[in-house]
Amino acid sequence: MRKEITIGAVGAGGDGVIVLGNILQELAGNQGYFGITSRAYGAQIRGGGSSIKTKIDSEHLSLAEDFLDVLICFNWQKYFEFERELRIGEKTIIFCEADPPSSVQSGKFFRVSFGNGQNKNIVALGFLKNMIGLSDPDPRNPSQRILKNNLPSFMAGEKLFQEGNFSKLELERPRNPVPKITIQGNEAVSRAIIDSGCRFGTGYPITPSTEIMEFLRKKLPQLGGQFIQGASENEAIYILYGASLAGKKVVVPTSLPGLSRMMEAIGLFSATEVPLVIIDVQRCGPSTGIPTKTEQADLQTVIYGSGDASRVVLAPFDFESCYQITAQAFNIAEQFQLPVIVLSDQWLGQTVASCNDFTLIKPEIISRLKPGENEKNNYLRYRLSENNISPMASFGDEGFVYQTTGLTHDERGRPASSQYLQQKMHEKIWKKLEPLKQRDDLVKVFGNPEAEIGIITWGSSGMFVRDTVRKMGMEEYIKVCVPELIFPLPEKSIARFLKGVKKSLVVEMNYTGQFYHFLRSRLNLPRKTKLYCRAGGSPFTNEELSQAIEEAIR
Amino acid sequence: MNVYRTDEKPIWCPGCGLYGEIGSFVKALEELAIPNYLVSFVTGIGCSARAAGYANVYAVNGTHGESLPIAEGVKLANPELTVIDQGGDGDIWAIGAGHVPHAVRKNLDITLITCDNQVYALTKGQRSPTTAFFEDEEAAGGEPDQPLDPLHDMLAFMSTIKSGFVAQGISTKISHLAELIKKAIIYKGFSYVHVQTPCVTYNDPEWIKFKKEKAVYLEDGKEIILPNGEKIIYDSSDRRMALKITEVPLKERPYYGVIYQEKRRLIN
Ligand SMILES: Cc1ncc(C[n+]2csc(CCOP(=O)(O)OP(=O)(O)O)c2C)c(N)n1
Ligand code: SF4
Ligand SMILES: [Mg+2]
Numbered sequence: 001m002r003k004e005i006t007i008g009a010v011g012a013g014g015d016g017v018i019v020l021g022n023i024l025q026e027l028a029g030n031q032g033y034f035g036i037t038s039r040a041y042g043a044q045i046r047g048g049g050s051s052i053k054t055k056i057d058s059e060h061l062s063l064a065e066d067f068l069d070v071l072i073c074f075n076w077q078k079y080f081e082f083e084r085e086l087r088i089g090e091k092t093i094i095f096c097e098a099d100p101p102s103s104v105q106s107g108k109f110f111r112v113s114f115g116n117g118q119n120k121n122i123v124a125l126g127f128l129k130n131m132i133g134l135s136d137p138d139p140r141n142p143s144q145r146i147l148k149n150n151l152p153s154f155m156a157g158e159k160l161f162q163e164g165n166f167s168k169l170e171l172e173r174p175r176n177p178v179p180k181i182t183i184q185g186n187e188a189v190s191r192a193i194i195d196s197g198c199r200f201g202t203g204y205p206i207t208p209s210t211e212i213m214e215f216l217r218k219k220l221p222q223l224g225g226q227f228i229q230g231a232s233e234n235e236a237i238y239i240l241y242g243a244s245l246a247g248k249k250v251v252v253p254t255s256l257p258g259l260s261r262m263m264e265a266i267g268l269f270s271a272t273e274v275p276l277v278i279i280d281v282q283r284c285g286p287s288t289g290i291p292t293k294t295e296q297a298d299l300q301t302v303i304y305g306s307g308d309a310s311r312v313v314l315a316p317f318d319f320e321s322c323y324q325i326t327a328q329a330f331n332i333a334e335q336f337q338l339p340v341i342v343l344s345d346q347w348l349g350q351t352v353a354s355c356n357d358f359t360l361i362k363p364e365i366i367s368r369l370k371p372g373e374n375e376k377n378n379y380l381r382y383r384l385s386e387n388n389i390s391p392m393a394s395f396g397d398e399g400f401v402y403q404t405t406g407l408t409h410d411e412r413g414r415p416a417s418s419q420y421l422q423q424k425m426h427e428k429i430w431k432k433l434e435p436l437k438q439r440d441d442l443v444k445v446f447g448n449p450e451a452e453i454g455i456i457t458w459g460s461s462g463m464f465v466r467d468t469v470r471k472m473g474m475e476e477y478i479k480v481c482v483p484e485l486i487f488p489l490p491e492k493s494i495a496r497f498l499k500g501v502k503k504s505l506v507v508e509m510n511y512t513g514q515f516y517h518f519l520r521s522r523l524n525l526p527r528k529t530k531l532y533c534r535a536g537g538s539p540f541t542n543e544e545l546s547q548a549i550e551e552a553i554r
Numbered sequence: 555m556n557v558y559r560t561d562e563k564p565i566w567c568p569g570c571g572l573y574g575e576i577g578s579f580v581k582a583l584e585e586l587a588i589p590n591y592l593v594s595f596v597t598g599i600g601c602s603a604r605a606a607g608y609a610n611v612y613a614v615n616g617t618h619g620e621s622l623p624i625a626e627g628v629k630l631a632n633p634e635l636t637v638i639d640q641g642g643d644g645d646i647w648a649i650g651a652g653h654v655p656h657a658v659r660k661n662l663d664i665t666l667i668t669c670d671n672q673v674y675a676l677t678k679g680q681r682s683p684t685t686a687f688f689e690d691e692e693a694a695g696g697e698p699d700q701p702l703d704p705l706h707d708m709l710a711f712m713s714t715i716k717s718g719f720v721a722q723g724i725s726t727k728i729s730h731l732a733e734l735i736k737k738a739i740i741y742k743g744f745s746y747v748h749v750q751t752p753c754v755t756y757n758d759p760e761w762i763k764f765k766k767e768k769a770v771y772l773e774d775g776k777e778i779i780l781p782n783g784e785k786i787i788y789d790s791s792d793r794r795m796a797l798k799i800t801e802v803p804l805k806e807r808p809y810y811g812v813i814y815q816e817k818r819r820l821i822n
Contacts, residue, residue, distance in 0.1 A: 242627020
């Protein structure tokens with residue numbers, strides 16, 4: 001019996017590998033197992049190969065191992081497109097329809113025919129189900145309907161395993177058999193958008209954020225809201241500007257090419273103090289890069305773009321954090337009246353996880369401050385106040401008519417060009433953010449607080465680093481800090497983390513070490529601080545991260 | 555003081571055509587008597603866009619070329635509002651031109667006004683997409699690109715959706731222009747008013763004079779003679795007739811009045 005297993009599958013376009021991964025994980029998730037499935041696609045738009053890597057764990061949510069325990073290979077030619085993701089080790093058991101090419105040196109091979117019909121993925125599913133000892137699927141569960149309709153294939157797979165006399169790789173019963181929800185980061189973000197009370201969204205299709213857009217397109221009208229597909233990211237973001245002025249909570253999902261086109265608008269939202277949430281699902285750049293693969297290279301763009309425009313940058317690091325941080329984004333945008341950018345990434349967005357249902361606890365909802373009756377007919381949209389937050393009337397409210405402009409303006413919102421106001425309005429849009437820096441709850445710290453080795457990382461890298469530290473058995477000696485609030489940086493909180501830390505390491509997935517340089521510009525890192533960063537294109541492996549950690553400790 | 559005017563003093567040059575344009579706009583609102591809090595006035599960047607600070611309604615002076623989607627967003631979020639978008643010839647027909655066909659296509663009940671002075675005035679006199687092309691300029695080494703014709707192009711966009719409202723006025727004829735703006739606002743759907751707005755600083759005075767004096771005023775039921783000699787009894791609901799008007803280049807003959815309106819959407 002084992003606690004966990006890492007299963008890979010690879011095939012050509014029509015082999016149904018993605019469906020295989022999805023159903024396998026849902027089947028396990030319904031029975032209470034934790035799981036994570038990452039997908040990878042070949043370069044061709046159609047007809048390319050596809051692969052999945054599924055981790056099933058009976059105790060907690062953990063990432064897949066570098067080396068597979070089991071590989072289902074429908075097609076060796078396609079395998080080599082995904083060699084890096086689906087590594088074969090000495091102990092890997094491979095079920096394949098054809099003998100492997102001689103270049104494949106390790107692993108134990110078994111020739112199995114999953115049939116040549118279009119249901120070979122379901123046959124393989126029945127096969128795997130028996131091998132790892134899952135219970136029978138529950139036909140009442142809607143997610144398992146596809147199995148109900150393909151029962152003969154599924155059972156043929158079960159039989160194939162039994163009759164082949166293969167040895168089992170049986171999983172322990174899940175420690176807590178409560179059914180898990182199966183969700184992608186993009187869906188967690190989408191659900192948070194809805195649960196935060198946002199009912200107005202726009203978008204322009206761009207991988208890997210499109211799932212969020214499609215969710216909004218379907219869901220918002222059902223809830224009495226609106227979704228508009230723009231003719232460009234410019235149109236998409238400026239429609240939101242109008243809608244937010246008219247009182248709506250607004251959102252747009254995008255990725256770097258689209259985000260870049262929104263930069264001028266971000267300045268306008270900031271200067272005129274209009275709430276906005278942008279979800280940036282990062283992908284490999286620069287320019288078009290690798291649209292389907294992950295990277296964390298948008299940080300500098302969102303922190304520094306658009307001059308001295310005040311803005312907030314948040315970065316969720318796991319699936320639950322996708323949900324909670326998105327909800328925070330709306331609250332912060334509304335409370336502080338500014339653009340908030342949520343940096344997710346392709347891995348987080350499109351990886352499927354089975355985890356405890358974190359959407360059950362609904363977020364607290366904060367809405368923008370509106371002017372009171374006493375301000376009627378003497379309303380100043382940008383009234384200078386102690387906390388620098390001025391009540392915001394919605395277009396159409398009686399008695400609060402105002403004019404606004406991206407030009408430097410006075411308290412009424414009329415254009416002004418004095419140095420005094422230029423300074424004053426900068427103070428207003430920046431000082432209002434001060435309280436945010438005290439939000440210790442937006443800096444997550446893991447491991448032994450007394451540890452003398454500290455790793456600081458952000459976004460989905462946080463999940464990978466924690467996973468590696470755990471697998472190295474070093475939680476006692478290494479602590480990990482993952483700020484979800486990146487800008488403005490909660491400096492005090494991070495300084496507290498660094499107290500007593502003798503050696504530190506910063507980990508991120510971009511070529512130039514953007515976060516590292518940003519951290520160094522804000523606080524003093526220990527003298528012995530190392531950086532591990534590289535361009536994206538494939539997720540971090542345990543091997544590379546443990547090497548980086550060992551080097552930093554040395 | 556007029557309820558639709560702020561107490562702000564315009565920064566425009568003395569004699570600028572934009573005074574007449576904002577005057578017409580305010581007159582139209584006054585005559586329609588729409589409460590000012592139910593009006594949203596969205597502009598981009600340019601001399602004409604500064605009007606947002608002078609209209610005492612919910613007004614935005616946004617970024618260059620991006621006013622149309624902002625206006626759409628306001629209307630989508632609050633359909634109760636009367637939404638007017640205004641920009642310069644550069645604002646709407648150069649940097650912002652990509653938004654125009656999509657605004658037509660959405661056919662929201664908003665009004666777009668272009669204040670056309672055939673120049674980038676705010677940035678001090680560069681060519682705009684509507685700057686007229688004269689053959690002698692090319693001879694003198696000028697840029698040989700042809701201007702686009704906003705009326706004609708707008709009508710073409712509207713032809714694809716078989717709907718719309720197109721009018722042209724001149725800001726020196728305030729009452730006439732105010733009538734056009736009123737009709738555009740009343741029209742249920744996307745409406746367009748093209749305003750010849752003299753720029754006394756960068757336009758050739760002869761050109762301004764030409765646009766004022768050589769104009770022909772369109773009225774339904776009234777006979778006009780086209781430059782090619784064809785006589786027509788004008789009917790603004792006839793798209794083909796409207797096309798005949800917009801095919802005449804501005805530098806040949808300006809036409810002012812309602813050029814096209816889809817009947818189905820006329821209220822009153
Ligand atoms: C993105 C951007 N590019 C350039 C400018 C500079 N700019 C301001 S107004 C303008 C052109 C104005 O011409 P038009 O729209 O015809 O307005 P007018 O001043 O003639 O009324 C330009 C190029 C700007 N503000 N923003
Ligand atoms: S430059 Fe031209 S358009 Fe601008 S204010 Fe002066 S006259 Fe008017
Ligand atoms: Mg102009």
